[in-house]
Every structure is written in structure tokens, then in C-alpha cells.
Amino acid sequence: MIYLDNAATMFPRPDCVKDAVLHALDMAGNPGRSAHEAAFAADEMMEQTRQSLCRLFHAEEDYACVFAQNATDALNMAIPGSLNEGDHAVTTMMEHNSVLRPLYALQKTRNVELTIVPPDEMGIIRPAQIEKALQKNTKLVIVTHVSNVTGAIMPVQEIINVCRRHGIPCLIDASQAAGHMAVDLQSLQADLVAMPGHKGLCGPQGTGVLFVKNGTDLSPTRFGGTGILTFSQEMPQEYPSHLEAGTQNVHGIAGLGAGVRMLQEKGVENIAAHEKELTEHLLSELTNFPDVVIYSPQDAAYRSGVVSFNIASIDPSHIANALAQEHICVRAGFHCAPLAHKCMNTTHCGAVRVSFSMFNTHDEVDSFLSTLRRIIR
Ligand SMILES: Cc1ncc(COP(=O)(O)O)c(C=O)c1O
Numbered sequence: 001m002i003y004l005d006n007a008a009t010m011f012p013r014p015d016c017v018k019d020a021v022l023h024a025l026d027m028a029g030n031p032g033r034s035a036h037e038a039a040f041a042a043d044e045m046m047e048q049t050r051q052s053l054c055r056l057f058h059a060e061e062d063y064a065c066v067f068a069q070n071a072t073d074a075l076n077m078a079i080p081g082s083l084n085e086g087d088h089a090v091t092t093m094m095e096h097n098s099v100l101r102p103l104y105a106l107q108k109t110r111n112v113e114l115t116i117v118p119p120d121e122m123g124i125i126r127p128a129q130i131e132k133a134l135q136k137n138t139k140l141v142i143v144t145h146v147s148n149v150t151g152a153i154m155p156v157q158e159i160i161n162v163c164r165r166h167g168i169p170c171l172i173d174a175s176q177a178a179g180h181m182a183v184d185l186q187s188l189q190a191d192l193v194a195m196p197g198h199k200g201l202c203g204p205q206g207t208g209v210l211f212v213k214n215g216t217d218l219s220p221t222r223f224g225g226t227g228i229l230t231f232s233q234e235m236p237q238e239y240p241s242h243l244e245a246g247t248q249n250v251h252g253i254a255g256l257g258a259g260v261r262m263l264q265e266k267g268v269e270n271i272a273a274h275e276k277e278l279t280e281h282l283l284s285e286l287t288n289f290p291d292v293v294i295y296s297p298q299d300a301a302y303r304s305g306v307v308s309f310n311i312a313s314i315d316p317s318h319i320a321n322a323l324a325q326e327h328i329c330v331r332a333g334f335h336c337a338p339l340a341h342k343c344m345n346t347t348h349c350g351a352v353r354v355s356f357s358m359f360n361t362h363d364e365v366d367s368f369l370s371t372l373r374r375i376i377r
Pocket of ligand 1: 008024050070071072073096098144146147148173175176195196197
């Protein structure tokens with residue numbers, strides 16, 4: 001099988017991740033609850049994964065690392081946790097439904113005002129557009145780091161700088177960036193950063209992370225046992241307990257820790273360079289296909305390891321299904337980003353998406369291209 005659907009979830013998982021999950025299944029009790037060796041083993045697995053994540057993202061000094069079930073879950077802690085009745089939020093047309101739907105729900109339940117900023121003609125969100133959208137009551141700006149449809153890398157540092165100048169918290173959806181490119185939170189200084197554990201970070205499904213910058217005021221969106229302050233009617237004030245209610249996915253988190261440590265050994269910069277090479281290889285050939293429309297940014301500096309395209313007059317799902325029959329896995333359709341498809345004029349059909357991981361090879365790109373050529377013929 002040639003797996004080119006890593007933007008949905010990474011496949012295959014490295015052996016070290018599988019081993020860590022199995023080890024946790026054998027060893028881990030409930031973390032933070034009891035004082036025996038199985039509970040301590042779970043505590044240690046959680047703590048090691050937090051430390052590994054903080055090291056990878058240079059978040060040791062300024063951030064709390066909160067575990068979530070996936071990126072959607074992390075975004076659902078960050079967005080409703082930041083916005084109250086009558087607040088205004090700014091986001092973009094390039095967002096995933098995991099950003100848009102919590103915002104639409106808050107429009108209804110808390111009268112949250114929403115401004116949705118369009119990208120430029122290259123599919124890039126410009127900081128000036130974000131700045132223009134800010135209002136007196138803006139309480140949150142939410143921007144994706146990398147579009148899961150076009151692969152466009154957004155200028156998040158400049159956008160965060162705009163937010164900081166205006167004193168408005170900024171939430172970055174790093175779902176397609178984490179593990180695929182260097183993300184340095186010490187220099188970015190975003191207030192909130194949400195990411196899945198199961199994509200670029202190599203972890204099992206059921207894992208995600210929310211980094212919360214020290215001093216960020218976030219209301220819990222779920223309530224329950226934390227193993228501490230049992231007699232308090234409120235969630236503990238300190239992170240991560242403030243947001244982590246109930247038994248955590250220790251087995252998955254142990255696997256995530258192993259994945260993150262493997263990334264650190266390989267070097268995220270090397271992974272980014274490899275995935276970019278695969279993208280350039282793919283694009284150099286795909287551009288010559290008859291009637292092809294490619295949605296990646298024209299400027300290579302903004303391109304990541306996610307590429308989407310259409311071949312005129314062929315339904316993208318026919319292409320993906322034909323590739324699947326040849327054991328080549330891509331995704332077709334709307335990629336959960338409805339407004340991005342509006343920008344691309346593809347609301348009637350969607351697009352075929354190819355997305356790389358560190359494990360893909362140039363031979364796989366060649367096989368994909370030759371199979372695609374044959375299918376089109
Ligand atoms: C940009 C972006 N944000 C959020 C998500 C949601 O991630 P998860 O499936 O981990 O909830 C995805 C998933 O593809 C995504 O690409």
C-alpha cells in the first residue's frame with residue numbers, strides 16, 4: 001500500500017509508538033489518583049510525554065501542556081473557553097470545521113460576533129487583513145498554521161505579532177504543522193496552540209494537545225475529577241488540571257511520547273525538508289498533466305507536504321476510488337473546510353488531496369504519478 005493521506009492521520013505508526021502503547025497497557029494505572037506503583041507508572045508516562053512535547057515545541061518556559069483527545073477537542077477547549085456573551089472573534093476562510101463549528105455554535109448560544117477573513121489570491125491569510133477585522137470587543141483571533149486543503153503555510157508569526165500589538169489572544173490551529181515543520185513557541189508566543197497527536201506527531205488516535213501560554217485566561221469547558229482538590233466545587237486553577245477532567249488516555253499518551261522523541265531524534269527540520277522535496281517532485285510532474293488545476297500556493301516558500309488538485313471534468317472521488325483500487329490512499333472531497341472550497345471554486349466537487357509524512361519516498365511519488373496517468377487515460 002502507498003499511503004498518501006497523512007493529513008487525515010499518520011500511517012503507518014512507527015514501531016516505537018506501538019511498543020510504548022503495549023508497555024503502557026501492561027504497566028499503567030490511573031494517573032494522579034492513587035499512590036501505588038501502577039498509578040506512579042502512569043504519572044511518569046504522562047509527565048515524560050509532556051516534557052517531550054514541551055522540548056519539541058520550545059514550550060518549557062512559557063506554556064502549560066494540556067492533553068486532549070484530538071485537535072478538535074483541543075480547539076473545543078480553547079474557543080468556548082475564551083469567548084463570552086457578546087464577544088467578537090476573528091477567523092479565516094481557510095479554517096477546518098473544528099474551528100468554524102464551535103464558532104457558529106457560539107454565535108447562537110452566546111451571541112458571539114464573527115468576522116471571517118478571506119485569503120489573498122494565493123490562498124494566504126495576510127496579517128493586514130486580520131488587523132483590519134479587529135474590533136474593540138475582539139477577544140480571540142484563530143488562524144490555521146497550514147491549510148489542510150491547499151497546504152498553504154500561513155504567516156502566523158506576523159499574525160501573532162499583530163494580535164500582540166493589540167493585546168488580543170491568538171489561537172493557532174497547528175494540526176497540519178505539528179511534527180511536519182519546526183514550530184518554536186518560545187519565539188511565536190501564540191497564546192493558545194492546538195494540535196492532534198495522531199498526525200505529524202506520530203501518536204495513536206485519541207491524542208491531542210493544547211498549549212496554553214502562562215497567564216492566558218481560559219474557562220474550563222468540561223468538569224469532573226482531577227485527583228486533586230476533591231472538596232472544591234470548581235476545577236483546580238492550576239494547569240493542566242484546570243482543563244483535564246476525568247481519566248486521560250494514558251496508553252495513547254505514552255505512544256505519543258515515543259513518537260515525539262523519535263521526531264526529536266530525526267530532527268523536525270529534516271522531516272520538513274524531506275516532505276517539501278516530495279511536494280516539489282510531485283508538483284514538477286503534476287503541472288504537466290493535461291487540464292490539471294493545482295491549488296497549492298504558486299510561491300514554493302508557502303508550500304508544505306499537502307497538495308490538492310483536480311483534473312478538469314473528472315470527479316475527484318472517481319480518481320481517489322480508482323487509486324484506492326490500486327492500493328494508493330489519497331483523500332477526495334471537501335476536507336471539512338467548506339469556506340476554503342468557496343475560495344477555490346470547488347464547492348461542487350471538492351479536490352483530490354495528497355499528503356506526505358516523513359515515511360513517504362520519491363519512488364512512491366513516481367508510482368502515484370504513473371498510476372494517475374494510467375487512470376486518466
Ligand atoms: C487544519 C485542521 N484542523 C483541525 C483538524 C481536526 O483534527 P482532529 O481530527 O485531530 O480532530 C484537522 C484534521 O484534519 C485539520 O486538518
